[in-house]
Amino acid sequence: MGESVNLFEINSLYKCYNQKEKPKVYAVYNLNLTIKKRETLGLVGESGCGKSTLGKMLLKLEQPTRGTIIFNQQDITNYSFNQMRKIRNGMQMIFQGNANAFNPYFPVEQIIREPLDNYSHESKEKKREKIVAMLEKVGLNKTYLTRYGHEMSGGQRQRVGIARALILNPEFVVCDEAVSSIDYALKNQILTLLTDLKKQFGLTYLFISHDIAAVNKICDRVIVMYLGNIVEIIPNINDKVQHPYTKALLAATLIPDPRKREKSRVLFKETEEIKIPEKGCVFQNRCLYAQQVCTIEPPALVSKDNEHYVACHLYQ
Ligand SMILES: Nc1ncnc2c1ncn2[C@@H]1O[C@H](COP(=O)(O)OP(=O)(O)O)[C@@H](O)[C@H]1O
Numbered sequence: 001m002g003e004s005v006n007l008f009e010i011n012s013l014y015k016c017y018n019q020k021e022k023p024k025v026y027a028v029y030n031l032n033l034t035i036k037k038r039e040t041l042g043l044v045g046e047s048g049c050g051k052s053t054l055g056k057m058l059l060k061l062e063q064p065t066r067g068t069i070i071f072n073q074q075d076i077t078n079y080s081f082n083q084m085r086k087i088r089n090g091m092q093m094i095f096q097g098n099a100n101a102f103n104p105y106f107p108v109e110q111i112i113r114e115p116l117d118n119y120s121h122e123s124k125e126k127k128r129e130k131i132v133a134m135l136e137k138v139g140l141n142k143t144y145l146t147r148y149g150h151e152m153s154g155g156q157r158q159r160v161g162i163a164r165a166l167i168l169n170p171e172f173v174v175c176d177e178a179v180s181s182i183d184y185a186l187k188n189q190i191l192t193l194l195t196d197l198k199k200q201f202g203l204t205y206l207f208i209s210h211d212i213a214a215v216n217k218i219c220d221r222v223i224v225m226y227l228g229n230i231v232e233i234i235p236n237i238n239d240k241v242q243h244p245y246t247k248a249l250l251a252a253t254l255i256p257d258p259r260k261r262e263k264s265r266v267l268f269k270e271t272e273e274i275k276i277p278e279k280g281c282v283f284q285n286r287c288l289y290a291q292q293v294c295t296i297e298p299p300a301l302v303s304k305d306n307e308h309y310v311a312c313h314l315y316q
């Protein structure tokens with residue numbers, strides 16, 4: 001049998017958070033998806049739609065409520081902590097808080113060495129060589145080994161975070177809002193760095209962001225999520241988006257003037273409470289094109305060309 005081109009196969013995945021005295025929240029609902037080896041897959045959607053929860057489930061940092069996760073043809077859904085240990089070095093996460101999450105009392109060398117210490121018994125010198133080589137890959141150098149977080153800029157800290165994530169040679173990296181809330185010039189530098197590293201190391205990225213412009217810049221395919229559901233999969237954001245939610249999301253971000261952006265809310269219907277409807281389409285309460293069928297039947301995620309998928313009754 002040849003090597004599979006899929007890194008992940010995700011089937012009917014659910015995550016439900018049960019909280020005391022509160023209604024159940026489905027952060028991810030019946031999600032089906034494959035992630036191809038060496039692709040940069042974008043994941044966009046409003047805050048709270050379940051993006052981070054999905055990323056964490058793929059790394060088994062959150063346990064799915066239902067469904068299966070196949071990684072490199074192994075069903076890891078019910079892997080124990082010890083079973084995960086053997087493959088966890090192959091999957092890493094870079095997140096927005098990375099830059100600030102470092103222990104302020106640790107110098108850079110120690111921050112990057114920590115994952116190495118968990119997985120290898122090489123000498124300290126050998127590890128230092130690897131760390132210096134990695135610092136150079138991310139545009140820093142050996143003078144950074146002894147620096148502390150407060151002695152560096154936000155961009156330098158972000159580079160250290162990337163070095164730490166890549167030091168174990170992972171195959172898969174979840175970038176969770178990795179370039180959100182940093183200024184434009186720096187954002188472009190980090191995006192270029194991530195793209196270069198991807199080519200050098202043959203990485204596969206799940207690139208989570210609410211910033212459609214950033215996603216558009218580096219992603220091969222983009223998943224649009226709404227309330228725990230995939231509503232559209234787009235080969236490229238320039239292609240014609242179809243789902244009313246994606247259209248509204250895109251229109252809202254492409255309007256540079258924040259006052260006009262406010263007006264673009266007419267693209268959505270306002271509702272007091274945004275929660276998953278009991279039946280039918282997840283977006284029905286806010287959709288301007290909802291028909292009767294949308295309140296009864298959930299639309300399937302379908303494609304005419306096996307590339308562009310949309311879950312909307314307008315297109316079935
Ligand atoms: N540990 C948790 N306990 C309870 N609810 C959670 C927890 N983590 C996330 N949620 C809820 O799950 C939903 C999805 O959250 P999240 O995956 O963080 O969204 P996103 O990353 O898209 O902003 C939200 O409604 C959030 O409040």
Ligand SMILES: [Mg+2]
Nearest residue numbers: 051052053176
């Ligand atoms: Mg998040």
